[in-house]
Amino acid sequence: MSEPDNQAFDQGQHGHLVIVGGHEDRESSKEILSRFVQLAGGEAAVIAVITAASRVPDTMWERYDTVFRELGARDIVHVALPDRATANDAEQAARVRGCSGIWMTGGDQKRLLAMIGGTLLDEAMHGALKESGACIGGTSAGASAMCGHMLADGKADLLPEKGSVSLGAGLGFVQRVVIDQHFSERHRLARLLSIVAQNPYLLGIGIDEDTALVVERGVGIEVIGAGSVTVVDGRHVVSNVADIAAGGTPQMIDVRLHLLPSGSSFALPEEAGQQNQLQRATGAGDMATAAPPAPPALADFVRIVTKRNPRS
Amino acid sequence: MSEPDNQAFDQGQHGHLVIVGGHEDRESSKEILSRFVQLAGGEAAVIAVITAASRVPDTMWERYDTVFRELGARDIVHVALPDRATANDAEQAARVRGCSGIWMTGGDQKRLLAMIGGTLLDEAMHGALKESGACIGGTSAGASAMCGHMLADGKADLLPEKGSVSLGAGLGFVQRVVIDQHFSERHRLARLLSIVAQNPYLLGIGIDEDTALVVERGVGIEVIGAGSVTVVDGRHVVSNVADIAAGGTPQMIDVRLHLLPSGSSFALPEEAGQQNQLQRATGAGDMATAAPPAPPALADFVRIVTKRNPRS
Numbered sequence A, B: 001m002s003e004p005d006n007q008a009f010d011q012g013q014h015g016h017l018v019i020v021g022g023h024e025d026r027e028s029s030k031e032i033l034s035r036f037v038q039l040a041g042g043e044a045a046v047i048a049v050i051t052a053a054s055r056v057p058d059t060m061w062e063r064y065d066t067v068f069r070e071l072g073a074r075d076i077v078h079v080a081l082p083d084r085a086t087a088n089d090a091e092q093a094a095r096v097r098g099c100s101g102i103w104m105t106g107g108d109q110k111r112l113l114a115m116i117g118g119t120l121l122d123e124a125m126h127g128a129l130k131e132s133g134a135c136i137g138g139t140s141a142g143a144s145a146m147c148g149h150m151l152a153d154g155k156a157d158l159l160p161e162k163g164s165v166s167l168g169a170g171l172g173f174v175q176r177v178v179i180d181q182h183f184s185e186r187h188r189l190a191r192l193l194s195i196v197a198q199n200p201y202l203l204g205i206g207i208d209e210d211t212a213l214v215v216e217r218g219v220g221i222e223v224i225g226a227g228s229v230t231v232v233d234g235r236h237v238v239s240n241v242a243d244i245a246a247g248g249t250p251q252m253i254d255v256r257l258h259l260l261p262s263g264s265s266f267a268l269p270e271e272a273g274q275q276n277q278l279q280r281a282t283g284a285g286d287m288a289t290a291a292p293p294a295p296p297a298l299a300d301f302v303r304i305v306t307k308r309n310p311r312s
Helices: A031-039 A057-070 A090-097 A109-116 A120-132 A189-198 A277-282 A296-305 B031-039 B057-070 B090-097 B109-116 B120-132 B189-198 B277-282 B296-305
Strands: A016-020 A046-050 A075-079 A101-104 A135-139 A149-154 A165-169 A177-180 A203-207 A211-216 A220-225 A228-233 A252-261 A265-267 B016-020 B046-050 B075-079 B101-104 B135-139 B149-154 B165-169 B177-180 B203-207 B211-216 B220-225 B228-233 B252-261 B265-267
Touching: A016 A031, A016 A203, A031 A057, A031 A101, A031 A135, A031 A211, A031 A220, A046 A057, A057 A075, A075 A090, A090 A120, A109 A149, A109 A165, A120 A135, A149 A177, A149 A189, A165 A189, A177 A189, A189 A203, A189 A228, A189 A252, A203 A211, A203 A296, A211 A228, A220 A296, A228 A296, A252 A296, A252 B296, A265 A296, A296 B252, B016 B031, B016 B203, B031 B057, B031 B101, B031 B135, B031 B211, B031 B220, B046 B057, B057 B075, B075 B090, B090 B120, B109 B149, B109 B165, B120 B135, B149 B177, B149 B189, B165 B189, B177 B189, B189 B203, B189 B228, B189 B252, B203 B211, B203 B296, B211 B228, B220 B296, B228 B296, B252 B296, B265 B296
Parallel strands: A016 A135, A046 A075, A046 A101, A101 A135, A177 A203, B016 B135, B046 B075, B046 B101, B101 B135, B177 B203
Antiparallel strands: A016 A211, A149 A165, A203 A228, A211 A220, A220 A265, A228 A252, A252 B252, B016 B211, B149 B165, B203 B228, B211 B220, B220 B265, B228 B252
């Protein structure tokens, strides 16, 4: 997989990802949704709500239309997707391409991808992120759908289990990671380790409920909300996973685990001999100006998750 | 804390620890209890059962007396401890000193230590391990009690929590570790991380139910039973734990985690320039002759957990 280096953007439009572990607060502080609206432009935001993951899309639309309005957004559109053909509708795709914020609700990420993967709508979302620096947000299924290798199905209750969890092709706003949600609440470390054992190329990201990993591409990351983000780095692992039978528990030696509670923020470390152009160019706004550079053990994760990729 | 190097033992009597995560099978295969009896000498074993952790000591005694007899042991004695004075009874201590196997039941490890910590009985157990190469086994509370820094109290449900878990002084058959039990079943990683965050000197060991970490001192380790042993090494961690308020979730970057399912076995790596005298001297018997040397990331753990200490 070839990946271009992070490049400087015009006008500080890096694009943001707001990756939410489900059950984000919509009643009291609304911290996460408020940040999403703010990153999408606040009162000037033009927001698309994609409900295709859900079997009750109208309920989802009403829920987020209400809360985004409460948070000051005025231009909000429901991307209703009764079928895959609609996701290839050029007019609707063009509307989404023009949005400054795109929100994906919960539901089932397989359903979402079956509906929009590879369509004009998919292209439009990547275009909005890449060319216009839009903010892409997603919660629960909408969070899992953001990576290239999407956690599709399966569980591992108490211990990792070979072959128990399947991957699918996700939207690919971020590559080389796999995202799980409702992480601490549903005790999903064993499930994430199941994937990482067999796919050490992927860094595992587990996001708690009412918690978001906010990514400013090319700049840095921040964790907001009530819980934590857990990162599982299996690249150094010594394992017997290739040799054991399906259903067995793999031996895993030297998993690197990072626990990033709400309030954690890290800037992309400056490469030796060069300054971080993005930070210097943009100056104001996000976490990047205040955040410390990621310590060495976390630096690769920050590089990977803030990286642009061929499509976006 | 000064620690002597592992020394060669006479007659291959290294001493074993059988550290069990609770709910070991007593009905069908009895794999773990069978191993304990075997390491204690099989039909020739002289076994003491210490029930002081439990509030129903007679029930516990009957339970283990029955199963140890079923497994071939013939000389089994109940170390009944109605009070602390009894734990200082010289005659009883001398009997325990002569045992080849000492078993500690479940219950409450604080109760166990309050009863026997620092008594003649405690001395006798260390003597049996150190001088006679006895096998010390313990399940649940009896497992937690084995280390020098004993997990005493407290919980952390979903995420690590500063100050939520307290340590006490344990029996100290193994130093520089902290042992938790019922580990995967009760989702205790957050609790173990709570300790390791504040005590990175201690390696965390989480043992699943019906699972044992078998330690042959100076030689190697083996995991037997139904589940896994999880090792949490926080020695490289970058954390803010010193700066956050009690109850807060510490940031933890670069926790090293090892998952050792049943069937895992590792020999103490040979030090550069010298052979492992113990392995060579003993030849027969345990896991050591067949086990591969621990890979570098796990080597320190194996060194620490197989090490003799000043008392035993």
